Amino acid sequence: MPTAPLPEHEYARLLELARYDILDSAPEEAFDRLTRLAARTLRAPAAVLNFVDQDRQWGKSCFGTGDSTGPRSDSFCAWTILSNEVLAVPDTSEDPRFQDNRQVTGEPHIRMYAGAPLVTPGGHRLGSICVIDTEPRVLTYDDHAALQDFAALVMDELELRLRNRTLEAQLDQQGRQLQELQQTVAHAEVLEQVIALMDAPLSPEEATLAAARLIGTAIYADWTGLVSFQGEAMTMQVAHHRPQASPALLDFAARLPLLPGGVTRSLRDTTATTYLEDYAQHPGALPEGIDAGLRSAAWLPLGHYGGASFMLIAVRAERGDRAPWRASDRALLDAAGRSVRAALLRHAALETSARAALQDRLTGIANRRAFDTDFAARQAAGQPFLLGLIDLDGFKRINDVEGHAQGDRVLQMFATVLQDEVTACGQAYRYGGDEFALLLSGLSEDDALEHVDLAVVAARQLTALPLGASVGFACVGAEGPQAAAQVLQLADERMYAVKRRRQQRNHRGEAVG
Incomplete structure (x- = not known):
């Protein structure tokens, strides 16, 4: 039994077929209605809507017969997609291309086949809508025209389906962009509050802790802490945590300064914000943190003051809605970090100036x-x-x-x-x-x-x-x-x-x- 040759530009055709995302999709009434109408209009016992994939024929809708999915080598439709015209075979037993086909010699015993190719706007033929009969039969010119009309209707439905999916994706993207924009506006307000805090009549440590609390709340962190390094000693102050945060995560945060090693200690001298999307994959991840459910974390250096270096840590647990660090989260953290660092430098300079004004230059004691x-x-x-x-x-x-x-x-x-x-x-x-x-x-x-x-x-x-x-x-x-x-x-x-x-x-x- 001969096998249908490949159409011209076969790989481009397969890419176009993939673009419609129709293969292996669930049954849809819009297509089932068309196969029913095709069978009744052409007075055939069965009608099928097939798509020709690389190595198979896949049936999207079958009326009057079983599932038409099978090898491409046995496919009648693989021959139909070789031209833009209807392929009509009045008697398969007399056609050398099909007389030995297992669908002719066995179930469903096809004797008459007529298929119209599904032609895309770009000229690629994806498959066909066809009618079959167990008896030989010659279709009329009107039958051919009707079959081509049904093929056009299938393509209209495919195009509508594609446009709807594209529109949904665009709307979804616009929704995400709007949400991101709203988040950016909210974060801008938080940044203003952080800047105001650093100029408030608070000690630099109090202002920095309050800023860390604002930032942690704004980025929906499960836990936010202010870490200070002084020599080899590391201390931690809890700035904020979600009421629903797991006790295991809070316990890990409390014990973090007592644990040797870890990502936090390795970043004590960093000057750039570090983001981890998957904490467990980091070579410095602590087993206690992994066991506590820590998923993602950000380390924000805040600069030096009073002989200590400060760092903000924001942590998220396993939550599908907030696991990744979004662009607006990163923008807020980076901008807030710059503001706090600048404020601490300013406070340090003012204190140095104030000390100099109260210090005797020659002896170093008070003046x-x-x-x-x-x-x-x-x-x-x-x-x-x-x-x-x-x-x-x-x-x-x-x-x-x-x-x-x-x-x-x-x-x-x-x-x-x-x-x-x-x-x-x-x-x-x-x-x-x-x-x-x-x-x-x-x-x-x-x-x-x-x-x-x-x-x-x-x-x-x-x-x-x-x-x-x-x-x-x-x-x-x-x-x-x-x-x-x-x-x-x-x-x-x-x-x-x-x-x-x-x-x-x-x-x-x-x-x-």
Whole structure:
């Protein structure tokens, strides 16, 4: 039995057939109606709608006969698609192409076959609609025309079906685009709130945690945390979690800083946002996270502040509706990350500037401006404290004899040791020139003098000339509020009284000390 040759441009035809997405589809009444009408119109016991695939004939609709799906080598329709005309075989037993065909010699015992090709607008023939009979028969011209009309109706239905599917896809895409646009607008509002938070009267840590909470809520994360790295230590603060988040996921998040390794630790120095769509596939994924149902995660570096580096982690569990990181999610995370990093840099710069304004350049301890600020703050607090004013005796001679560079080193040594001595109970200040001040709590005058003496001893190691310190104290707040000028005047008078006594001893030949 001869096999039908392949049509010209067979592969293009197969691609066109695939475009209609009709093969192996479910029965449809629109096509079944056409095969019924074709059989009745042409007075045939059976009508079939077949599509010719690469190696098979596939029946979309069969009326009056069983399933017509079978090998392409046995297909009558494989011959029909070789031209645009109706293929009519009045008696298959007399046609050498079909007389040995198993559909002729066996069920369904086809003796008459007539098929019209299904021709696409591009000229490709996908299959045919045909009528068959168990008796020989010659069709009329009108029968041929009717069969071609049915083939045209099938193609109209296929084209409508294709256009509807294309339209549905376009509507679906437009719906997704609209949803994405709405999400983008909502995320823009969240970004505005994040920026406002970073300028609010909050500490940088409080503002960053609040920003992380806003971001986690906006991107529908199951859990969002603020991680900080300081040296090798990692700490975690929960910023946000969904009420429906699984206890296993929340437990994993709480234990994350205690677990060795993991993706988070490996990203501590990253400067770019990292997204994982499938956490389990990452080589650094922790088994505890996988077991807790962690599906996707994002790590957003937020910059450095106060000696620590900060990172936001947003996590999603196994949820089909929110597993991937959408474009709008990524845009919000990236933009918010830039805003927070810029704000932390700005806060750090302002604090550095503020510290510099309150720090003595030469000695590194607090300066006169810092003293005025701290003195007022202590008075406002209403707790008693000790004020000490210090004048270095003999310092001018060190400058005159050993030079100002040596004098600077003496001041630096005295200031450093003095601050170290009083750190636990207060603050030391360079008040001006060779004058220093102390603000101390819970310390007696005698104990304070011992700290000053130790600083003097350390400074003496740098010079061959005599060096001492005159100190005047005033207790503040013990007898009710006092004006700052009065307190300072009292401490100053006592300091100069000590200095005069030292000078008198020096005139009598006693050593400075």
